[in-house]
Amino acid sequence: MKVIMNGALGKMGRQIWSLLEEGKNGTEIACGVDIGADGSDPRIVKSLSDFTGKADIIIDFSHHACTGDLLAYAIERKLPVIIATTGHTAEELETIRAASEKIAVFHAGNFSLGIAILCDFARRAAAMMPEANIEIIEKHHNQKLDAPSGTALMLANDIKEARKDATFVCGRYGHGKRTEQEIGIHALRLGGVIGEHEVILATPTETITLKHEAHTRALFADGALVAAGFLFGKPAGLYNMKDIVKN
Structure with a gap:
């Protein structure tokens, strides 16, 4: 080929x-x-x-x-x-x-196959825990141009398949409570980080964290x-x- x-x-x-x-x-x-x-x-x-x-x-x-x-x-x-x-x-x-x-x-x-699996896990977890607040945190090197990362948006869109009324909030600033429909997306740019993605689902009684780290390009x-x-x-x-x- x-x-x-x-x-x-x-x-x-x-x-x-x-x-x-x-x-x-x-x-x-x-x-x-x-x-x-x-x-x-x-x-x-x-x-x-x-x-x-x-x-x-x-x-x-x-x-x-x-x-x-x-x-x-x-x-x-x-x-x-x-x-x-x-x-x-x-x-x-x-x-x-x-x-x-x-x-x-x-x-x-x-x-990454691992990211594809993470997307699937996140979508299923969002469907099984409709009451959970969901936040996505992504970390990349300080030369990356776009934020949020394409991977973070992939995760958010897969979660939205289970939460049809979800809205994306990139970063958070100001006053006021988060809404139930909100999916927070946070982008960190640090040193030479290749890529880390976390999906956090939290209820008043428990928290689940799904995480993927890329060790090499x-x-x-x-x-x-x-x-x-x-x-x-x-x-x-x-x-x-x-x-x-x-x-």
Whole structure:
């Protein structure tokens, strides 16, 4: 499976590039794409339009602002796409949805199997404890651009499946009690933290804490390649980590 690595010179792009060079999961490099390409590696070009060779799939770890151009290229070449960037605007999310009617698109804010399990646990716990107050705490390194994290929003949206009237409150400031419908989401940016996510459910008599810690970015690189193997050959549609867990 020949992979176009979009965002090849970023932190995650470099991790996946190393795995592609090893041929992990039957993959190989089609090319890398990065705006920072300086010609030192001829396999990495500045723009997707600079590559016209054979490819089977695109993995995107670039920037959400590139979504439109990325999907236009993928549709033109009829290539499935793994979208692993976060921070998308409502308009960009609609672009992703529309593209999925024409090609296979896998979109996730986190490619860890453990996070997929955490999302499932959180949704089920929220359904089984309708009286519990729920708060989400996420921690990342001090260079992360978006807040809350895509993973925190994944968790919140999964919980909302069990709490249809839930409202999201990002951070908390001022006076007044929390509402029963509220899901608090708190973002911490500290040092070199790779990623930690906690879901806390509390009633007047007990508290449950569900937590996931990422120890290395290799976790997400491995997950992206698993997602690529899953998506390859799939019909047009919008897929996510739930589909892998179900599969």
